[in-house]
Amino acid sequence: MNRIAAALALGLASVLGGCATYAEPPIASAPVEQRDPVTLLVSIDGFHPDYLERGLTPTLSRLAAEGASAAMRPSFPTKTFPNHWTLVTGLVPDHHGITANRMEDTGRPEAPFTMATVDPYWWSEAKPVWVEAEEAGIRSAAMFWPGSAVPWGGTAVRYGPVADGIMASDWQAFSMQVSNTQRVNSVLDWLRRPADIRPEFVTLYFDTVDSAGHGGGPESEQIDTALRDIDSHIRDLVAGLETLGQPANLVIVSDHGMAATGSDKTIVLADIVDPSLYRLVEGGAYATFEPTEGNRAALEAALLREHDRMECWRKGEIPARYQYGTHDRIPPYFCLPETGWTISATASGTSWSGGNHGYDPFSPEMAALFIAHGPAFRRGATLAPFQNTAVAPLLRHLVGLPQASRADGDLADVAPALAAQN
Structure with missing residues (x-):
């Protein structure tokens, strides 16, 4: 028995030794895809650049630095809405036609424009970058950008637009029910796709x-909480891009800042002008x-005199520095208060506070955010203030894409942000 056991052990050792001679070769790792940079335009509505100084936004502050x-x-x-359309067209509101958040037009007397309007009629005077990109064969995607749910150049019927215009290849209609996390994840999901259906320009x-x-208001705990939250989502976006191995030229902007206001800073129109003389199109x-x-004559006499903390003009006499007052959608008379004051038809009768723009x-309170980060940009560059009409030429x-022949901004305004090879 001992001899049999020894023979079996020797035979097993021989077999095992032979197996070692024929070990499988290691499996070669798949080649890593070399991705071109994606251009990613991010808007943080209402973000004043001074918010970076609060120590609550380490990711945004790092990207800026x-x-x-x-x-x-x-x-x-x-x-x-006027400023988001400027950011993607390069034209001031007086030229691109989205002159306010609420507008009236003789061509649509039955339906004023609101922030829910997707009738192409209102948006047809200026072409956004994602439409230019799609026309050039550059795939684009839009997560909630104002105007991105509009089929640009499409026709309209009584109950809404016919989707025969040009849109981003991927887009989502705005909904406050979609969380910031879901918005970031949707963008990252678009960028996980195969190259042939992956967007090159994303908002x-x-x-x-x-x-x-x-x-x-801009000094509230509500703002501080929102700043912490938005910075964490920018962090998740950046981390997701790194995990994908996706280089990105990030252009992070806001549309305007925010000013503190309240019931103690209210201009009551009833104290200034007879309500029977006018119809208020917008207030605030x-x-x-x-x-x-x-x-008309009586209204002019009441409005076009001196007022405390407010100036009023005929639309064609609004100061030239505002680049505003020629478009048909702007009502005949315009009043602008001092920053932080509110124009109201009547007194509210209650005490309130908050913020507005x-x-x-x-005005310093209205300043907007601009951060540019990625391989196309210089490191540690602080630019002189410039108007947001320069963002579309940068995009x-x-x-x-070629630069637009009709433009109010110029790439030269942001050239100091670009790396030498750009």
């Missing part, structure tokens, strides 16, 4: 800082008026 940054000047009026929009500023950070029938774009340069 490592890249190029500036306190950017918004276009007038300093409202959300991403966050509204929560603006909402907090309106609710509590500015006011626009249509005269009632036969009352829409004021003079040269065209990054994406590889």
